Amino acid sequence: QPWRRFVLIFTIANNMLRLHYFDRSGLIISRPTNILKNPVRLLEVLNTLTLAHPNNLGYDPTMHMCDPTCKGSHADLRENAVGWIESHDKSHLSIMSVLWRSQGFFSRGTICYRVQTSDGTEYALKDCWVAEDKKNHEVTVLKMVEGIPNVVKLVADWDVLYDGESDCTYRIRASHGVCASGFIRRFHRRLLLTPCGEPLVLYSLKLELLRAFHNFVTAHELMLGRHVLHGDLSPNNFIIHDGQGYFIDFDHARIIAEGAVSVPSEGTVKDLQLS
Template structure:
């Protein structure tokens, strides 16, 4: 967990943000006045009918001693009970029910929350009442430590962030994830989103009861939109989930892709339908420092074969404002901190045609044809639209159904222009925060080792396509997305995505240039792809051995020879 935070969120964590709690939970977002609740539940002396007493000392009646070490989850159990009982008292003042509950049931090591890739045991989780309790339904994580020393603060922060990561993985309708660290009697609010993490200043719940009530009312009663859920999602009577984009509601068939990181574009893609027609819907958080948006580029390339068509687009609105990661960070006043904040704009696109990933090829001939189609589309983007892709990966090559001259077959489709830009790139172009763009296992060697402002070369995308084909041959047993039970870390490709970029470049160059190392890599290919080894070796030789120009025509010539030779039916 510490490594996760260091690698992904380092330099993107804002601490001690004043007024963050009031910003996330303003009076207008709460169903009842904090002052009204306080007046109703507080008394001078402790009694059975009160929940906050000022004498003999300020304290929450019914709250366990949070400065004691937990034994067999006794503190977690007592604290979650206290939250639920306090919520019941708020119900009496608010005149509306509380539909959420806090539970410590997953704190024991013997009882992890179902639905995670690895075991996690948050101290307290908040769920909707009567909802099944899995990571798909977790609302918010809270972590409890007996004091606020630096080690406990670090651990609690790491655990909240890890829970947020799992929630982002399991739930596709979350804009940001709020969580709480309980450090003895000191309370800290965390917000995790696609620009990193922002935390409030600590406060003592006994000394500042109004602040604690604001947190409890917010987490237990505020609308889900206030708490980071996306209001574009809904359900119809038969249970089908829907998403509304630019005024049109689409039925979701399935979520077909999502980013596995916290910070960044946070891309999710769905297969959805409207009036019987299939579409791809893409949700992402775009870096506003980029000169052109994906929608701008898609409009420019409309009509080109082998690329997606833009059907609809929108910037997501929250309370009438364009949603950016700056909205949550409004309380940050320090100009030095604001200068380094990453600003991402929440965008949605509706695209057609809907395709299936390239790994669903049915024959080797169809696989090679898909690559040829994508290379032609890449060339047309350059020559006819002045656009260079810059992020070729296994996720950006699809197959679509097509009919040409009465022949029904599948063709390759190049998607995702999120990192695309003008070509040739203007010398004074506005770059994104990341100067080098791409997906690590598939980035070209010279791109990995480049420094400063990088002007992306077309041959680097062609080199990336080579790595995608190698990836398929190693991790797929054969057609129809048949995967090996093999992790990338268990193969020679481990060095293609772990470590500093310059080290990855040296590792990849060594693997591709040396004849012995290349032959050893070929040994990892599944037997099904034996017929493709000469083709892939010739492609590799063009880029790492030969002095010949690395052009689209040269790569297409290599693939064409193999395509003609391969059988139509296997």
């Protein structure tokens, strides 16, 4: 899997064994155990790691990436699929490729997949861990800009469920009673979007690129008319589909208050550079 729900790492230093638990909200380190004084504890750890169900090692049961042993053996997937991911109706969407994944474990951990339904309809699927106070922010913004040409369209959004409940970094921590002050709950969310295009840098002709920029300027003005400032104009946040440019990624979008003419800056501070 491109990412896991959480990662467990064991370290031994000066004969002291520690467990390090990482998820999107941060890190927890266990109290140390001396493996010379308590060798059974070390055996228990090795035993647990070896026999644990993959779910208990952080694997996400709502998706699957194929390996050489299973590739091509899934009757419900599209040809050339590299895996599947659960949709909001529990059906399997075929993963055709991983479009983009964020670096580092903390924070959103965004991954974008190119997916297809069983009838071949293609979408972009965004998988991310969103802070509780921004849980529905991107969805709210996408609904505000719905219908504007050259802006990616939201098809569906949902909480990823684990054991029948919304998957959240709080669930594991609460069971150990270790939610420190400043802890931010992050919810595992998925957004299904259309169209699924190519990165801006893969433009085929300069004319196509110029046309895409014209699309962006027009769409940006229309979004401002609906009190939405995209706020993160970096090359990663534009795609080209069928010769048209589209805005994507509204994580950093700002909603401009009625009557206001500016919002505090946020997002990627980078010039768009063309080479």
